[in-house]
Amino acid sequence: MVTPGKTLHILSADQFDRPFLDRICDLTDTIRRYDKSKEGMVYLQSLLPHRQSMLYFTQPSTRTFLSFQSACNIIGMKSSEIRDPSTSSERKGESIEDSLRTFSSYVDLIIMRSPVAGLCNRIASLLDETPRPVPIINAGSGPDEHPTQALLDIYTLKRSFRKIGGIENKSICMVGDLRRGRTVRSLSKLLTKYDGTKLIFASPPEFKIGDDLRQTLVKSKISFEETTDFQGAIAAADAVYMTRIQDEYDVRREDGTSESRSVDISRFCLKASHLPSLKSTCVIMHPLPRRDELDPAIDKDPRAKYWRQERNGMWTRVALITMVLGVDRNILLPEL
Numbered sequence: 001m002v003t004p005g006k007t008l009h010i011l012s013a014d015q016f017d018r019p020f021l022d023r024i025c026d027l028t029d030t031i032r033r034y035d036k037s038k039e040g041m042v043y044l045q046s047l048l049p050h051r052q053s054m055l056y057f058t059q060p061s062t063r064t065f066l067s068f069q070s071a072c073n074i075i076g077m078k079s080s081e082i083r084d085p086s087t088s089s090e091r092k093g094e095s096i097e098d099s100l101r102t103f104s105s106y107v108d109l110i111i112m113r114s115p116v117a118g119l120c121n122r123i124a125s126l127l128d129e130t131p132r133p134v135p136i137i138n139a140g141s142g143p144d145e146h147p148t149q150a151l152l153d154i155y156t157l158k159r160s161f162r163k164i165g166g167i168e169n170k171s172i173c174m175v176g177d178l179r180r181g182r183t184v185r186s187l188s189k190l191l192t193k194y195d196g197t198k199l200i201f202a203s204p205p206e207f208k209i210g211d212d213l214r215q216t217l218v219k220s221k222i223s224f225e226e227t228t229d230f231q232g233a234i235a236a237a238d239a240v241y242m243t244r245i246q247d248e249y250d251v252r253r254e255d256g257t258s259e260s261r262s263v264d265i266s267r268f269c270l271k272a273s274h275l276p277s278l279k280s281t282c283v284i285m286h287p288l289p290r291r292d293e294l295d296p297a298i299d300k301d302p303r304a305k306y307w308r309q310e311r312n313g314m315w316t317r318v319a320l321i322t323m324v325l326g327v328d329r330n331i332l333l334p335e336l
């Protein structure tokens, strides 16, 4: 997926093929080994001290923002941030295109999260036409895509299944707001790259996956099923991927009620009482933040992997940035 001489933007899960996924997982493993010693950490710091990143996050974020910021620190990159566009010249009426082109004048990488689907792609095309194109990484684009979350989810699944044959031939059950959840969309696309994988989508009818994802899955020939039977779905799964209701995308109705309020999600909440019905090797995941759909009492269960997902996110993003900026080869030198 790397075209020589072209700026590598990370915009969508569609662009990752299986060799790329294998490579980023191997690279992430190696980076984690470097981090185990002071010498290794100092070596990682020496990779990109001459490069700067900009984190342009105009939608709320805790994990993705901090893990990208920490990832930059780990490889010695300086980073600047904009989290509130009212502090930039967008406030004076500057177009978002002009603002981002301006940022690109000062930095070597732009990591961006925005509520607008497709904005990253637009900015990437715009920058490609400039004399100094810098790579864009999509850190979440409205309800559309979250490709880097999907990478850390794949890494977490791969590690969790390493003693039981890897991701191939596993049933992955996704639960919650599957229509508007960008993590579900991006991860589902990546799971089509693993032979024999089965996807089970459990949600209230109002939050079923969208037609575009359904068509992608049909085309890829992956086996998948949509159900409202939460209990049956989680009992059959090798991994249960919980998600929250994405009510920030609610369309306000004329009568003042909101879309999400009228949907009963109580049957799609994972509680401690469900644990006995899960497989003993089941992996419980959640991109976080969580609400009532995932009972904190589950945190102590060894099958709960969502806190590991957070940390895996930082390491996977270190690996990704080194690939985007072309220093990944330096990491595969003999280890310290």
Ligand code: NCD
Pocket: 063, 064, 140, 146, 149, 182, 183, 243, 244, 287, 288, 289
């Ligand atoms: C997710 C997101 O922003 O899409 N969170 C994250 O990046 N870890 C999931 C969510 O907000 O529900």
